[in-house]
Amino acid sequence: QNKVKYIKQTTAILKQKYGGDIPRTVEELVQLPGVGPKMAHLAMTIAWDQVSGIAVDTHVHRITNRLKWVKKETRYPEETRVALEEWLPRDLWREINWLLVGFGQQTCLPVNPRCTECLNRDICPAAK
Structure with missing residues (x-):
């Protein structure tokens, strides 16, 4: 249930604040609902080809x-x-x-x- 809520909230934020894209920094990514350090570091690597830290799950x-x-x-x-x-x-x-x-x-x-x-x-x- 939380994931659905987070996805809806995050979608609205990404549309409004980032023109439908995702943020380019770990600091901005972890501000999104449901996004923690692991997901932020994975996103930086996958989306921006930037290794910002180790994604530890x-x-x-x-x-x-x-x-x-x-x-x-x-x-x-x-x-x-x-x-x-x-x-x-x-x-x-x-x-x-x-x-x-x-x-x-x-x-x-x-x-x-x-x-x-x-x-x-x-x-x-x-x-x-």
Whole structure:
């Protein structure tokens, strides 16, 4: 229900304020109803071919914590984004989301991860 409401509100804002296009900055994108940092960074990459930050969703958040890619465990995706951006080379920011989302949906599941079939099991600190 919220998504429909957000889409309607956002459509009106985009028509009125942006001539039917989308904003060109993360700061403006996150002002739109229902748009958070993850979606803003994805939109910047896809729409404007500009890598403004890492798009961290629940899968990227979970996997990078399991792999200990963050110095200390993070509780929220936005914390994870900041921690990853501190060390991950910027030229990898674009693809980390695409690479880890599918992996998180198929193998590194939130509950009962498929560690025995995972090719990373020998190097993963969380492998069972």
